[in-house]
Amino acid sequence: MQSYGTVILAGIAAGFINRWILLRYDYRHYPTYPHGHVTHLALGFIAASLGAVAIPAIAEPDYVAVTFLTLAAQQFREIRDMERKTLSSLEENKLITRGHDYIEGIARVFEVRNYLVILTSLVTSGAAHLWGWPFALAVGPLMIYGTTQVMSGLTVGEIASIEPAEVSFDGALLKVADVPMMNVGFKATREKILSEALAVLIHPFDDEGRLTLQSPGQRMAIIHDVTSILGAKVDISEMELAPMARMHADKGYLAMFIVANEPDMDVLIEMIKRVPVLESARSTTLKSYWGRKAAD
């Protein structure tokens, strides 16, 4: 039997390191700005402490303390709200927006990560309490690895294949392969698009993928992630070259074009593959009874 001090310390250490690892800087412009970083690390520390003291509280036994813990856990619900508010207010001044679906997804991830931290510190302190601190050294990293794997989720590359496509004009109508995109009035703009645009077709592997890609929120997420890396030749009031994604309603694939600052097709395809499939856009309806009936 370990002293409670060691047990709690093991839990806090594992939880805090877990939060730190989950809070890595991200190419998708997650709100991990320096001050946001400190906020989340502080909250992660609190979450880790909550998880760490739970086992000693039960062992003591001090059940009142345990009920207080559940009360404290409620605070983490506000994290979702906090992230949502921050991102939504930043959204107003963005040229290429993330979209509310993506914001909701990010906010949810931030909330859930704190619960994962609580779980990690709970299990680690439990291991330290039952078997001694050397076991905590093994269980902690295992839990941290587990939580990073559990929360990785699906990406667009896993539900669809992406291939380069040709941009063409039918009169004033811009087309990517056979998908009509938009009407471009200016000749100069048309020529710019013909010479500089990158276009891809995103073929979903199955009907579920098609439904997912049909969601406007998912398309905005794809466009946002791609633009955050490649850039887009747009400015305030000059949105003619804004990237766009349209679906071929009959054939079910998505066409996308972008006039990028860094025109690199390989990077474009790689970026699209890495875009997370949003929970709110992800379709599983076809797995239901009536969904299967409709799909056959």
Next chain:
Amino acid sequence: MEISLKEYILAIITQDASLVQGCGCPVFVARESEEQQRLTLMLARILGGNVHDLENGVFIICKH
């Protein structure tokens, strides 16, 4: 919160006024093609909209 007219024709630029009728937005009649292009460019920049070509000599400006 920014408020603006979207998905609405903000201006029509044509050389032949008879092609446009009964509209609720300004119609600019240009004398020749170059002037029409110039007018369209000016209006697009001023209104912050996109230019669309109806392919019958009529251009519209629309914000999306």
